Amino acid sequence: xxxxxxxxxxxxxxxxxxxxxxxxxxxxxxxxxxxxxxxxxxxxxxxxxxxxxxxxxxxxxxxxxxxxxxxxxxxxxxxxxxxxxxxxxxxxxxxxxxxxxxxxxxxxxxxxxxxxxxxxxxxxxxxxxxxxxxxxxxxxxxxxxxxxxxxxxxxxxxxxxxxxxxx
Amino acid sequence: xxxxxxxxxxxxxxxxxxxxxxxxxxxxxxxxxxxxxxxxxxxxxxxxxxxxxxxxxxxxxxxxxxxxxxxxxxxxxxxxxxxxxxxxxxxxxxxxxxxxxxxxxxxxxxxxxxxxxxxxxxxxxxxxxxxxxxxxxxxxxxxxxxxxxxxxxxxxxxxxxxxxxxxxxxxxxxxxxxxxxxxxxxxxxxxxxxxxxxxxxxxxxxxxxxxxxxxxxxxxxxxxxxxxxxxxxxxxxxxxxxxxxxxxxxxxxxxxxxxxxxxxxxxxxxxxxxxxxxxxxxxxxxxxxxxxxxxxxxxxxxxxxxxxxxxxxx
Numbered sequence: 361x362x363x364x365x366x367x368x369x370x371x372x373x374x375x376x377x378x379x380x381x382x383x384x385x386x387x388x389x390x391x392x393x394x395x396x397x398x399x400x401x402x403x404x405x406x407x408x409x410x411x412x413x414x415x416x417x418x419x420x421x422x423x424x425x426x427x428x429x430x431x432x433x434x435x436x437x438x439x440x441x442x443x444x445x446x447x448x449x450x451x452x453x454x455x456x457x458x459x460x461x462x463x464x465x466x467x468x469x470x471x472x473x474x475x476x477x478x479x480x481x482x483x484x485x486x487x488x489x490x491x492x493x494x495x496x497x498x499x500x501x502x503x504x505x506x507x508x509x510x511x512x513x514x515x516x517x518x519x520x521x522x523x524x525x526x527x
Numbered sequence: 528x529x530x531x532x533x534x535x536x537x538x539x540x541x542x543x544x545x546x547x548x549x550x551x552x553x554x555x556x557x558x559x560x561x562x563x564x565x566x567x568x569x570x571x572x573x574x575x576x577x578x579x580x581x582x583x584x585x586x587x588x589x590x591x592x593x594x595x596x597x598x599x600x601x602x603x604x605x606x607x608x609x610x611x612x613x614x615x616x617x618x619x620x621x622x623x624x625x626x627x628x629x630x631x632x633x634x635x636x637x638x639x640x641x642x643x644x645x646x647x648x649x650x651x652x653x654x655x656x657x658x659x660x661x662x663x664x665x666x667x668x669x670x671x672x673x674x675x676x677x678x679x680x681x682x683x684x685x686x687x688x689x690x691x692x693x694x695x696x697x698x699x700x701x702x703x704x705x706x707x708x709x710x711x712x713x714x715x716x717x718x719x720x721x722x723x724x725x726x727x728x729x730x731x732x733x734x735x736x737x738x739x740x741x742x743x744x745x746x747x748x749x750x751x752x753x754x755x756x757x758x759x760x761x762x763x764x765x766x767x768x769x770x771x772x773x774x775x776x777x778x779x780x781x782x783x784x785x786x787x788x789x790x791x792x793x794x795x796x797x798x799x800x801x802x803x804x805x806x807x808x809x810x811x812x813x814x815x816x817x818x819x820x821x822x823x824x825x826x827x828x829x830x831x832x833x834x835x836x837x838x839x840x841x
Contacts, residue, residue: 362592364777365575365707369597374606374703374712381610382666389617390662392624393641399626 491516546797554795567795568694570788574781576600576706577697584688584697601698602706605683609673609703617641617669644668651819652826660825663720667713668818671704675780675810678702679803684788704780704813707773714772717821718765725828733828737762768824772817779813 495516550566551557558565578584579599586594593600620637624630630638644665649657677683683702687695703709725733739758743751783806790802 361707363574365593366711367576367593367598367600367708369595370576370593370600370603370706370708371712371715373597373603374706374709375715377603377606377610378666378670378712378716381613381670382662384614385617385666385669386662388614389621389637390641390665393617393621393638394645394658394661396624396626397638397642397645403626 491519543797547794550794550796550798555793565792567792570785570792572785572788574705574707576602576701576708579604579699581688600706601701602703602709605677605700606674606703606706606709608700609670609677612677613669613673641665647819648822651822652829656826656829659724660822663716663825664818664822667717667821668814671713671776671814671817672810674703674709675783675813676807678704678780678784679787679806679810684791702780702784704776705784707777710773710776710780711769713776713817714769717772717817717824718769721821721824721828722765724825728829737765772820776813776817779809783809 495513498512498516553566555565555567555569575593577600578587578593579601583594583598616633617637620633623632623634624638629635645657645661648661648664652660678701683700684695684698686699688697688699690696722733737758739754740751742754745751787799787802787806790799
């Protein structure tokens with residue numbers, strides 16, 4: 361072995377050299393670099409997880425939004441139908457009300473006409489009574505011939521007719 | 528290919544051809560015909576590392592042995608330089624890495640290397656054990672790789688103590704992998720960590736695979752002797768692993784060094800570049816093999832226990 365160059369102190373020197381090298385490289389290179397690689401791997405993993413989470417949340421929000429949209433559409437449709445129903449009901453009510461008012465007005469007008477007519481008839485009757493009395497008085501005061509009698513009556517009647525037309 | 532590209536390619540080809548011809552003429556092959564001295568001196572291969580300090584070198588010249596005490600050899604010096612450069616490289620890279628920003632420049636390179644190595648360890652050892660085994664794997668890999676690649680720099684064969692003729696008699700730097708002590712030290716570290724994690728995971732029962740007496744104690748003689756023999760083979764394989772680890776790296780690194788020297792001697796200037804490329808690849812493969820095998824042996828030691836636990840649970 362000595363012919364090949366075996367030399368115990370040199371062997372020990374190489375062993376010590378390698379051991380020191382291993383320790384130094386571990387401290388100044390492997391440990392910090394692997395720590396950085398670990399940190400980077402963790403960051404990448406977290407970023408991927410976050411991206412996945414965000415994607416999931418976005419999908420959930422999209423689904424919720426679509427559900428809300430559908431519910432809003434349904435609610436809107438119901439409100440529209442309700443409004444249509446109310447409009448129709450209001451229209452019907454207004455029609456009925458107008459019809460009732462017209463009917464009442466017609467009835468009232470008829471009653472008024474009837475009352476006016478009755479009043480007129482009563483008035484005419486009262487005039488006729490007075491005329492009759494006046495005529496009778498004149499008949500009694502003039503008495504006598506039939507010719508004068510008729511003239512008085514006609515005169516009274518004409519006056520009564522003129523009074524009736526005026527009234 | 529554009530016209531400029533074609534011209535460039537032709538120019539480079541002609542330069543390479545000229546260098547090859549000149550290299551052959553003035554190199555060892557040409558000089559053997561002309562009788563002159565080759566441009567590159569004949570390489571002298573020494574398996575032993577050479578001391579850097581003059582006092583130690585004189586002792587070695589006299590005794591042909593390294594001094595018995597601590598000696599700063601050219602391989603050890605190269606190992607220290609590689610270690611310092613490795614620390615600086617990773618430290619500078621690690622310093623500017625931030626979790627919340629994209630890495631740039633050196634930090635990007637360092638992070639890519641660490642991430643690739645950690646991915647490899649995680650693939651072999653699993654997520655749970657990766658963090659535990661990674662420092663050892665990474666340090667062995669980078670240490671072997673840096674030492675191998677650093678040795679390819681042209682400064683390595685250029686620096687050294689000169690003799691009276693002005694030629695280098697003792698190199699100042701030599702790749703650490705070509706020193707038997709360096710692969711042996713790494714093999715010992717690998718061995719210790721494998722056994723440490725084996726014992727830590729299994730407990731003293733880890734030694735059960737080496738000393739299997741249960742069948743013998745039950746009176747099953749044949750089975751008992753077979754178990755004892757298998758245990759002996761297991762023990763032997765652990766020790767042989769040390770030897771194979773050591774000589775695989777030592778052999779490959781030394782062979783690569785010799786190959787470059789010989790090619791430089793035979794064909795100066797030109798063909799060496801191809802073998803430099805080859806040695807870059809060899810350095811990477813050897814680093815991966817050494818660190819990869821260590822990782823596999825550690826995982827085997829731990830998984831054997833986990834397998835037993837699962838069997839026990841059933």
